[in-house]
Amino acid sequence: MQTLITLPYAPDALAPAISAETISFHHGKHLATYVNNLNKAVAGTPMENMSLEELIVKSAAEGLTPVFNNAGQVLNHNMYFLQFSPKAKTAPEGVLKKAIDEAFGSFEEFKAAFAAAGASIFGSGWVWLQADAEGKLSIGKYSGADNPVAHGLRPLMTFDVWEHAYYLDWQNRRPDYLAALWQITDWSVIEKR
Ligand code: MN
Numbered sequence: 001m002q003t004l005i006t007l008p009y010a011p012d013a014l015a016p017a018i019s020a021e022t023i024s025f026h027h028g029k030h031l032a033t034y035v036n037n038l039n040k041a042v043a044g045t046p047m048e049n050m051s052l053e054e055l056i057v058k059s060a061a062e063g064l065t066p067v068f069n070n071a072g073q074v075l076n077h078n079m080y081f082l083q084f085s086p087k088a089k090t091a092p093e094g095v096l097k098k099a100i101d102e103a104f105g106s107f108e109e110f111k112a113a114f115a116a117a118g119a120s121i122f123g124s125g126w127v128w129l130q131a132d133a134e135g136k137l138s139i140g141k142y143s144g145a146d147n148p149v150a151h152g153l154r155p156l157m158t159f160d161v162w163e164h165a166y167y168l169d170w171q172n173r174r175p176d177y178l179a180a181l182w183q184i185t186d187w188s189v190i191e192k193r
Helices: 020-042 052-062 065-082 094-104 107-120 174-181
Strands: 125-131 137-143 154-160
Touching (some): 020 065, 052 065, 065 154, 107 137, 107 174
Antiparallel strands (some): 125 137
């Protein structure tokens, strides 16, 4: 049984990157629907008490598409919404900063590569910063509800590139939406993942 996460900021706190209107639809309607549909799909089965990560791995292996899509979207959105703050620490420090420098050259080069990857996803999907078992970082491009968990990787941070995430605020300007997200992405949250 999953519940809709409570956002740790006011609905209008992330503007202008994400408006209160987008928050009301994206969190209050889209994410709420994924949570409800997931709970319906697993009700009365042994999956009822599994974690999101367990549901994603099991449904990917067994081709349980409705469970995969809804569990994936709940995990993706939970990590997306919870990484934002109106008073974000806008750059990583410590171990994560070192790993980003090693993998991408610098934080600025990482941001450029990440935004370019997000802009280049065809249709609906997600761009992720992800880590392998050794802690090596990479950028992952995923379609639909797919995510690093389904591929044995650890999810660290993500930008949603489904149109519902940005169309009210940015219309077709996905690169502008992605650029604006850096101002609200809180690396103090991501460093703990
Ligand atoms: Mn979304």
